[in-house]
Amino acid sequence: MSINRRDFLKGAVTMGALAGAGSLAACAPQGGADDSPTAGTTKARSWETVPDPIPENDISETVEADVVIIGAGVAGMTAFMHACEAGAKAVIIEKMSQPSARGLDMAAVNTRVQKAAGVSIDKGQLVSDLVKASGYKANGSLIKLWADKSGEVFDRIIDLAADHDAEFVLGMGSSATANAPDFTTRTYPTDHNLAGYGVHECMEALVGWMQERALANGGASYYKTRAEQLLKDGSGNIIGVVASQGSSYVKYTASKGVILATGDYGGNEDMVAEWCPLVGRVHGTAYIPPEANTGDGINMALWAGASMQPGNHGPMVHPIQGGGALCTASFLRVNANGKRFADENTTLPGITDAVMSSAKRTVWTIFDADYESQMASMSALSTYNFNTAGSLTKYFMDGSMTPDAVPPLPEIVQMGIDEGATFEGQTLEELATTIDVPADALVATVARYNELVDLGVDEDFGKDPACLKPIAKAPFYASQVPAKLLVIPGGLNVDDQLRVLDSEERPIEGLFACGNVQGNFFANDYPICAPGLSHGRCITLGALLGAAVAKGSLVQ
Ligand SMILES: Cc1cc2nc3c(=O)[nH]c(=O)nc-3n(C[C@H](O)[C@H](O)[C@H](O)COP(=O)(O)OP(=O)(O)OC[C@H]3O[C@@H](n4cnc5c(N)ncnc54)[C@H](O)[C@@H]3O)c2cc1C
Structure with a gap:
């Protein structure tokens, strides 16, 4: 199933609202002016109430x-x-x-x-x-x-x-x-x-x-x-x-x-909210089979007096099964404000952590008409990410494609466009309008990025110069970056x-x-x-x- 930009952003709002609802409930004052029967009470979470023994x-x-x-x-x-x-x-x-x-x-x-x-x-x-x-x-x-x-x-x-x-x-x-x-x-x-x-x-x-x-x-x-x-x-x-x-x-x-x-x-939504809240901001789950991973063992153990690993838990969230063409390669990435925010030559969790932590849970990978020649000179990490993550993983998983025999890059980009996950513009302004980021910010970000390319050193975020390529030749592209649990x-x-x-x-x-x-x-x-x-x-x-x-x- 393809998602278009509107669905993608709509999904972001829904998931964001859910995540927000959880944290608001947790912070709500107990009791107070509202004297309705349920005021100040929160539903007990499954692990907090020890059930009666089975007779x-x-x-x-x-x-x-x-x-x-x-x-x-x-x-x-x-x-x-x-x-x-x-x-x-x-x-x-x-x-x-x-x-x-x-x-x-x-x-x-x-x-x-x-x-x-x-x-x-x-x-x-x-x-x-x-x-x-x-x-x-x-x-x-x-x-x-x-x-x-x-x-x-x-x-x-x-x-x-x-x-x-x-x-x-x-x-x-x-x-x-x-x-x-x-x-x-x-x-x-x-x-x-x-x-x-x-x-x-x-x-x-x-x-x-x-x-x-x-x-x-x-x-x-x-x-x-x-x-x-x-x-x-x-x-x-x-x-x-x-x-x-x-x-x-x-x-x-x-x-x-x-x-x-x-x-x-x-x-288990309650457990995620309690022990791994950032996961409340993913774009969906890739876990199979559904309903197996409901935290039953944790419930049973906590009822028996067990404790949880202290500190934050480390989720496996990858940019897979969706997103736009080449979205995991180390081209320029910008957030919903059109701003660059990190060295793009990072690992899969590095990519998705940024998505989950960014405004509107939105990150775009930006490249230009020269993407084919640029991909060939990207770093080994960028190539690894491209072969193991991104838009093609859904085909790797259903067996219709293998990483060692992917279609030519222009076909992959066209697939991204057809699926509504990659967008094209003849100018950066046009692209910015299509993906709903401020055009002046995107233009300024690209101008600064091209300065760094000319310099041959990423003074701003320290990216490997192998991945520092100009964004100058129309058409320009933006690919959504997914974050799946x-x-x-x-x-x-x-x-x-x-x-x-x-x-x-x-x-x-x-x-x-x-x-x-x-x-x-x-x-x-x-x-x-x-x-x-x-x-x-x-x-x-x-x-x-x-x-x-x-x-x-x-x-x-
Ligand atoms: C799409 C996808 C691809 C992945 N690919 C890789 C990969 O290539 N390499 C890698 O290292 N990791 C990968 N992972 C992660 C990896 O699959 C899991 O971390 C690992 O398999 C977990 O194994 P597990 O036995 O702990 O849990 P699970 O595989 O989740 O098994 C737990 C089992 O317990 C059962 N269970 C739960 N509650 C009860 C109960 N009350 N009574 C009886 N049974 C119960 C469940 O039904 C389930 O069968 C991938 C994950 C996904 C989602």
């Missing part, structure tokens, strides 16, 4: 297990496979009718595939970059754990794929900007994907193979089974979960532990062993978390310096946790 009489069946895993996404399924392989009686319960999987990139360090390709990664520097990217709010020990163990864990995943005649290869981010001097734009060759598998097929296949292996090792999986409440013993230890299956309830007991792997809370990989407060912590920061016995419901691994932003890290974290930490809980030991 024993309503439970129709009990399933006994050593390890219960809640949520059959990549994290839960990896934990499930490893728990079963470690000899435990493990069960996985999932509220949807099938496992959840999406995307294709998986990050690891020091795998057989990397060694064979002669790729070596400076692990210490990568961990340092990831901690810096979190503004020092992530737990560096967990990041180090991933970096240290991901190679050996991933080699087993490579073997699993080989059993299905599939081969892992290095992904597209692998040569991006490994040697960039600035940590904010450095990317490492961490990403792996399955040769010949499409965007979602890759993860769907892998999750399917993991489940098959788990079932072959004695595991059991239950679909359309929604975890409702964790079960505690008299000492407050978690000993199982009660789940609903249609209109009946089933109790799953866990003698060794319950692993929460329920994914993120991006589909994928996931919010921030969640429950955990320690270095992935034990969920209570409000006093003590481990809750028997309760563990992995995947997006687990906090403390990301903060500020989902960083792009280790492409595939979201899956990579799910796989490595899920594997370590599944095996450790199965053995009654702790993640080391």
Whole structure:
């Protein structure tokens, strides 16, 4: 579906109004002059009211297990496979009718595939970059754990794929900007994907193979089974979960532990407003399947006394599935006021953070008739962004196009115009009027930009001169920059062993978390310096946790 400028701006107002409504409600004075029955009251959020326990009489069946895993996404399924392989009686319960999987990139360090390709990664520097990217709010020990163990864990995943005649290869981010001097734009060759598998097929296949292996090792999986409440013993230890299956309830007991792997809370408006409010300003969501990411695991854990990762959470918001032609390339970008605001040669989160933080949630990428020759001399980061994000991603995801065979640039620009996401003007004034930015401001911004081009140095925002190209030749173009939420990989407060912590920061016995419901691994932003890290974290930490809980030991 295409969006035109009017819809785009209308959407901005609607989303902005919603976001504003949330913050106004939170600031509203309690009580006061208004004495209506509802004045001063706010609706309790789901995690604030502990529900009554589900009565024993309503439970129709009990399933006994050593390890219960809640949520059959990549994290839960990896934990499930490893728990079963470690000899435990493990069960996985999932509220949807099938496992959840999406995307294709998986990050690891020091795998057989990397060694064979002669790729070596400076692990210490990568961990340092990831901690810096979190503004020092992530737990560096967990990041180090991933970096240290991901190679050996991933080699087993490579073997699993080989059993299905599939081969892992290095992904597209692998040569991006490994040697960039600035940590904010450095990317490492961490990403792996399955040769010949499409965007979602890759993860769907892998999750399917993991489940098959788990079932072959004695595991059991239950679909359309929604975890409702964790079960505690008299000492407050978690000993199982009660789940609903249609209109009946089933109790799953866990003698060794319950692993929460329920994914993120991006589909829960109240949770977004509480823990990741900037996400209230995205242009939409790319998460699939809808209704899986409602924060159920967070509700259950908080009802059981757990706490959330302190500080701000780092959402994965990318300029994908929409926007205009070449919108992620590092041409000039302006806000709704027609003003330049940053070095445009930035990462995907750098681009979308600016969109979410800008007036009217609006950013335009501006280029001129020479875009073809200019694109060819853009920086490696700009090319990486162009190949992985922007308007073409919707075609990459539906399989009708692949990044290594995109149409010629003029065709892409025409597609943007046809879709109502790229606009053209014979003059800058005409373009400004079309996109509803002040014409005098846009003209002045372009004049200053061209001065910097002549100078060969970006004195204003410090952009790589490779990306500094004139905007002088008609027609002129403006492409919308989208900001779509994928996931919010921030969640429950955990320690270095992935034990969920209570409000006093003590481990809750028997309760563990992995995947997006687990906090403390990301903060500020989902960083792009280790492409595939979201899956990579799910796989490595899920594997370590599944095996450790199965053995009654702790993640080391
Ligand atoms: C379009 C898209 C593309 C992506 N591409 C990539 C990529 O290439 N590389 C990368 O690293 N990351 C990518 N990501 C992010 C990545 O997919 C996720 O971060 C990761 O898969 C999360 O895995 P998870 O197991 O933690 O959660 P999920 O995959 O969200 O799984 C959680 C599961 O728990 C289930 N669940 C929830 N509540 C309950 C309950 N009460 N009872 C039972 N079950 C429950 C849900 O139904 C769901 O199946 C992408 C994301 C999107 C949206």
